[in-house]
Amino acid sequence: MNFNTKIRYDFVGNRNKFFLFSALLTLAGIISLLLFNLNFGVDFKAGTNMDISVGKAATQQDAKDALAKAGIEDVTPTVGGTGNDRVSARFDEVLTQAKITEIQDAFKAKYGDQVSAEVNVVSPDMAQELGIKTIWAILIASVAIMLYVMLRFEWRFALAANIAILYDAFVVVALFSIFRLEVDLPFIAAVLTTIGYSINDKIVIFDRIRENLRFGQFKNREQLAEMVNASIWQTMARNIYTVLAVLIVAVCLFIFGSESIKLFALAKIIGLTSGAYSSICIASPLWLLLKGKQQPKKAAKVSTQP
Template identity: 60%
Template sequence: MNYKNRYDFVKNRNLFFGASLLVTIIGIVILLISGLHYGVDFKAGTSLDVALGKTTDRAQVEKVFGDAGLNPVILTMGGNNDRFSARYDEVLTEEQVKQVITAFTGTYGDQVSHEVNTVSPDMANEMKNKAILAVAVASIAVSLYVTIRFEWRFALSAIVTILYDAFFVIAIFSIFRLEVDLPFVAAVLTTIGYSINDKIVILDRIRENLRFAKLKSEGDLAELVHTSIWQTMSRSINTVVTVIIAAVCLYLFGSESIKLFALAKLIGLVSGVYSSICLATPLWYLLKRATLRSGKVAPAKANS
């Protein structure tokens, strides 16, 4: 099939490189200035989940908190406005929790039920460190696998862009001050796994085509990469659309506790397919072009 009339990602690579670099710089600046908005899992404090047993409104809930004298930092309504989640930056004592629950029981009756989650400062730091370690180990393990499986140009292209995908999710959450918790870490790890899978599909097709190609010029190399991208395009799009549908359903119909997980997963999925097509393959092209210019075109590494 002739792909010459289709959009040329290799030719327009500088546009994607520039846009991605801009997002990266903005993300780094925001992270340095504001950091991440840590949730109760990574920040000492108390989270109070209350089921009221009847429909209410936010103003009424805020009034009861005011009467109790313990206004939360974050208040999220859920369900049909019959439950809510309240977040405190300090660790509440048993007496303070009882004070809040008593206030709501007096307003809404004995059907009020609650769940309290408290994270101490030591526990918050430990969970934060373990989360960072989990992301680092996953990234290193994937990088080692790709390095062993492919030649170094393929490996370097894949490694740089999966790190970009993970950072992109983190940067978006930092820019928009979205809460970072343990489900967020799971979403970042999922992003790394999906991203490397999508990149291997495209890079492996390039490797297959490279084994039978006769490269005499940079134009031949660009055409090979362009053809390989479009040969795998339908697979990449179909795969990401299928997973996005599931993630959108989680976001729209899931509970409040998994909405940010679904959102992080959505961001990671979109970034993964974008970087695979627009960043990883053009980056490999630049690395391979340097070899072509030196007159040392090596054959593709066979499957191990």
């Protein structure tokens, strides 16, 4: 059956290569999580975060010297804000009020009385509660998306889409674990928005597959595979443009944004890239496998009456 679509690459025919690559990446992520876990930030473990406004340009070395004067030498602060006038420091322990005051006094001695600080303290109970709520948020979002796709399409589309979006979320988690990048609340926001953007690409392709399936007659599995390939290429331009529009913004945030949002932007870049890949190379071929040997319904007759 000819779809009048130029198929430049056989994604379905090469699905085993993509499945193998994805399985190896998933395995590497699981091993990294088992051996090293995630590099949790202060949001997910007990500790203190200080965001200090110094009122003038600061350097990382000056900030380290101020912390050393307060008796803290094992913390590496980050400098950002307009004109590099803000210093962020994260501490693995819950600081006492006396210690916080000592740190503020050290910065005032170096930068003047205009120094002010915003202090966020996370207790062990709060950190555990945040971790549990995060897991529930991802699970609820995944189940809700699966139910939505089942209502709009069928269970095979829903299962293929859910496996793919969970893979996308896990890729972000795995790479952050492998490269020991810090996981905080903005990271969780990036994972959840990744799931949302990822399902959009898959819905576009699945909608075209359903349309071609409805108005086509397929005598064997090869013709069905050709239809899936054609559906992918028919929606390729739209998916690429959609992903690129958001990806450009994420890259700009990563390059030009402050230190506090760089990891969020990086997580978005990874998630968007993985979402585009899984929509084409994982979700659609996976639907074909789930379809099994079932023969599609015969084509519906399209009325030409006005």
